[in-house]
Amino acid sequence: MQTNNFDMELMVPGQENKDVTFNESLLKIDSFLNLSVNGFRDEVPDEVPLGEKYIITNGEYQHHICYSSHESKGVQYFRPKQGMVVFSVQAHSFMLYHEHNWVEIMQAAHEPPREDGAMVGGAVDAAVVADDADAVNVGGAYVDDNFTGIDDEFIAPPNKKHFSLYLNSNTTLNFDNVLFSEVTILIKQCYNAARSLTWPHNILWPDGSAHIMSEAPNAIDIVKLYRMPESTHFLGKIIGQNYQF
Incomplete structure (x- = not known):
C-alpha cells in the first residue's frame, strides 16, 4: 500500500524490516519539505548533490523530479501529481x-508585499490564482528580470509565454515546443552591431512580409504569435518596432 500524494510505502501487520520502510518514507519527506527545484535538466544526471532537485524534460523520466535523499542512495525520482506546485x-x-506538463504560473516578486497582503510586481496573490482558472491553467505572462542573450539558434522552451531576447549574433528562432496559444516576444538589438533574425517557416505574416529586426543599437521590437487551431502554424503580428531608451 502507498500514500496518495507522495507514493510512500505503508507498513502492514507482520511485515519484516519495517524500519527500512519507515526510514525510506522519512527520507522522502525530508527531501520534499522544501518544495523547490534547482532547475531543469534535459537528461537524467549521473548524480544529484544532496539537497538539490531537478525536473527532467526528456526521456523515460520526463517531468519527474530527480533527487538524492541520502549519501547511500543514487539518483531517485519523484512522479508529480496533478496540481503540484514547486x-x-x-x-x-x-x-x-x-x-x-510543467507550466509557469507566476514569477516571484522583488518588491515588498502591499499592506493588504497582496503581492506586487511580477507575482499575483493566492486569491487571484484561485479565482482565475485560466491564469492557473496557462500561466501568467510575467516580464523577465533580464533580457536573455541568444546566439545562432534559439529554441523556445515549452513552459513560457513571454520572452525577452537580446541579439548577441544573427539568430534563427524556433517556437515548435511552445505549448501556449499566444506568445509575446520582446527583442532587443545588439548595442554595437545590427544583428538579424530568421523566423521559422511555420509563422504566417500579414501579406507574407515577415518581421525584420530594427537596426538601431539597443532598439526593441515587440512581436506576438498566435497558434492556429488544428495546425502547427502561428500567426505573427508586429506590435511595435524601434523602441529606444
Whole structure:
C-alpha cells in the first residue's frame, strides 16, 4: 500500500524490516519539505548533490523530479501529481504541474508585499490564482528580470509565454515546443552591431512580409504569435518596432 500524494510505502501487520520502510518514507519527506527545484535538466544526471532537485524534460523520466535523499542512495525520482506546485530557483518562478506538463504560473516578486497582503510586481496573490482558472491553467505572462542573450539558434522552451531576447549574433528562432496559444516576444538589438533574425517557416505574416529586426543599437521590437487551431502554424503580428531608451 502507498500514500496518495507522495507514493510512500505503508507498513502492514507482520511485515519484516519495517524500519527500512519507515526510514525510506522519512527520507522522502525530508527531501520534499522544501518544495523547490534547482532547475531543469534535459537528461537524467549521473548524480544529484544532496539537497538539490531537478525536473527532467526528456526521456523515460520526463517531468519527474530527480533527487538524492541520502549519501547511500543514487539518483531517485519523484512522479508529480496533478496540481503540484514547486518553485524553480533557476527560472525564479513558480511552476504548476498541469495536464502532464510543467507550466509557469507566476514569477516571484522583488518588491515588498502591499499592506493588504497582496503581492506586487511580477507575482499575483493566492486569491487571484484561485479565482482565475485560466491564469492557473496557462500561466501568467510575467516580464523577465533580464533580457536573455541568444546566439545562432534559439529554441523556445515549452513552459513560457513571454520572452525577452537580446541579439548577441544573427539568430534563427524556433517556437515548435511552445505549448501556449499566444506568445509575446520582446527583442532587443545588439548595442554595437545590427544583428538579424530568421523566423521559422511555420509563422504566417500579414501579406507574407515577415518581421525584420530594427537596426538601431539597443532598439526593441515587440512581436506576438498566435497558434492556429488544428495546425502547427502561428500567426505573427508586429506590435511595435524601434523602441529606444
